[in-house]
Amino acid sequence: MIEIVETGPFNTVQDLGRQGYRDIGVSASGAMDPLAVRIGNLLVGNDEGAAAIEVQTFPFGLRFDRRTIFAVTGADGAPALDGVELLSWCAYTAEAGQVLELRHPPSLARAYVSVGGGLDVPAVMGSRSTSLRGGFGGNAGRPLVKGDRIALGDSADIVAVPASGLAVVEPVVALRDVFPDFVDGTLPVRALPGGEHALFPDDGDAFWSQTWKISSRSDRTGYRLSGEPIKPTTSIEMRSHGVVPGVIQVPPGGEPIVQMSDANTAGGYPKIAGVIECDLWRLGQARIGSRIRFVRSTHAEARAVEQAVARYVEDVRNTSAMVKRALRAMA
Amino acid sequence: MSAIDFSDPSTIALLADALTAAGVSGLEISRPGGQLRIVVAAGEETRIDVSVTARPDSRGVSPVVVRAPMAGHFCPGHLSGSAVSDSLPRPVSGSEVLGFVRIGPVLLPLNAGRPAVLTKRLAEPDALVGFGDPLFEIEPQS
Amino acid sequence: MIAILNSHGPLREIVPATRSLARVSSIGARAFLLEAPGEFDLAAQRRIWALSQTVRGWTDISEIVPGMTNLLAIFRETPEDPESVVARLLEAWDDARSIDLVGKTIEVPVHYGGEHAIDLPALCDLAGLGDREVVRIHHEATYRVFALGSAPGFGYLHGLDPRIYMPRKTVPSLKMAKGCVTIGGMQTGVAMLTGPNGWNSIGFAELQMFDPMSSTPAMMAPGDTVRFVPAWIEL
Helix, strand or coil, X not given: CEEEEECCCCCEEECCCCCCCHHHCCCCCCCCCHHHHHHHHHHCCCCCCCCXXXXXXXXXXXEECCCEEEEEEECXXXXXXXXXXXXXXXXXXXXXXXXXXXXXXXXXXXXXXXXXXXXXXXXXXXXXXXXXXXXXXXXXXXXXXXXXXXXECCCCCHHHCCCCCEEXXXXXXXXXXXXXXXXXXXXXXXXXXXXXXXXXXXXXXXXXXXXXXXXXXXXXXXXXXXXXXXXCCCCCCCCCEECCCCEEECCCCCCCEEECCCCCCEECCCEEEEECHHHHHHHHCCCCCCEEEEEECCHHHHHHHHHHHHHHHHHHHHHHHHHHHHHHHHC | CCCCCCCCHHHHHHHHHHHHHCXXXXXXXXXXXXXXXXXXXXXXXXXXXXXXXXXXXXXXXXXXXXXXXXXXXXXXXXXXXXXXXXXXXXXXXXXXXXXXXXXXXXXXXXXXXXXXXXXXXXXXXXXEECCCCEEEEEEECC | CHHHCCCCCCCCCCCCCCCCCCEEEEECCCEEEEECCCCCCHHHHHXXXXXXXXXXXXXCEEEEEECCCEEEEEECCCCCCHHHHHHHHHHHHHHCCCCCCCCCEEEEEEEXXXXXXXXXXHHHHHHCCCHHHHHHHHHHCCEEEEEECCCCCCEEEECCCXXXXXXXXXXXXXXXXXXXXXXXXXXXXXXXXXXXXXXXXXXXXXXXXXXXCCCCCECCCCCCEEEEEEEEEEC
16 A cells, blocks of 8 residues: 655546547546656566556655555656655665655656556556546546555565665666757657648748747646647638547647647647657656747657667666566575 | 687577576676676575675775676766766765666666765776676765 | 658648548657548448448557548557558548448437526527427437547537537537537537537436446447437426
């Protein structure tokens, strides 16, 4: 068991999402930074898709009621165990009664707590992700509140983590060759032109060339961007169609909306572009008020990034298992 | 003089297979001073040390050496910061990360384990270090 | 450096949509949307159903989402050759023969009028019809579930009488109740969640049509026939 001892609103149980039910209107949900969840789970010896806690409002605290291996990934900033600062992206062993605390990260948006054995909440339609809109999944279909107690699955990995921790080179460092850095404080987000791109004048220049701000009316469902409104040259009547997270729609007001993890399964606004899936975790870590700029990408580039991410995850999986085996043998 | 050509990948593969078949999951060879350590992991926590390195006396009086917990690349300081050029000696807490041993994307944090004064760095940044190699010298504070 | 590999060949952003050709566009790198040409009608949707059956069987498909005379195909990974994916989808569309899904018939008891029918007066004004007439036209029609989407279990129903078409609101109702029987453009449906909703409410249905814990969570499925049965008319 873990017990939530402190939390802000809208912190939820999430895994890699509820795939395969969009055709009955069920959003995928899942972590806004799925890469952080995958790595956190591998560090603590879980399958990469085990359920973790997504913390997007701080401070957050939980108490372990038994010896538990855990890792905090995603956001920057240091978590603390009984007041002792720890590394992010690092697995540690907590003793029964110890309290893990997450404070407001300096620049990123969301931290993930993975625990050995995963959070043992019931799977609903194949996933433990919380569907806030549907009111099911995760911890009783709702955000975590102080006093919530969540069961943990069984973990066999407990002996394998040294007292000083077992960490990874975090994605933003390990993958810096494929994820371009901030430019003057603006996050570059790669996207492909969408179905109605041609309806926007000058090859969509007003969209691609300006810096957008993530407005305060943004959440796990979508990011509303503020900036100079963009308008299609003609208005068209769209029929409702399936959408996926990353789709960038332009409602009549002209300020784009990027659908995120809790994206509706259907949409009908003109789509100027779609964020490539492997850049969504970076967008998921972008905070309200921060600035982004869209960079025109290609399928070839998206594929190359996707493969680089897959190689990194595979490398973490194999090497962390090997290191744990070796440490256990040498213990 | 052995006739085995150790530069031949197929020879290495053959040896690796033989060792694996014998249940060996780790092999450490260090120089100079000569250490060989073969690790046989038969079960969850079973091991046979064919030859063991001299371990640092963790309870001894100052100074104490922080050694590499396994083979890898030595990364002093914090990865994100470039503050490797810390002026030494300086006091450190027991949990403060002094550096890492990096194995591919995996990092093993190194700390003093107790309040101490960090007096020396004993390996070069990014050097390939072996199990038990000295990395830092510290003087524990009581 | 992959990050700066941004030279753009002439991307196939839009396959030219003529009156007779389907159009394929992408959403991100892994999802492709095929939109049928022509009218928004049952004939087009039957071909989308056929296309769905074909594409669902492709081994590189992760998920498909049939929409209103369109289909979103989500692939497991970004395809190496997006042009060939577009070609495959168009070919599958050309080969798709109209099928009629054998669905069940669902009767939905409706309380027409009353506190939830917040948009009924506006619809009467727009249609130039009396409220009894609007209600009669709505419940006398037979509807087909074209597709599900937007909310868990929500069925887009086709078959609305053109006399009671009503555009979606420009400013959505902020908290429309789950169960509201609504009209959005040329479609009708039953709200599955309480929340913001741009459709126009003319009544209310108690029937539970989604259960996340069931092995078949959604009551409606594409091809089903839906009839609204007036349980109570409160005007």
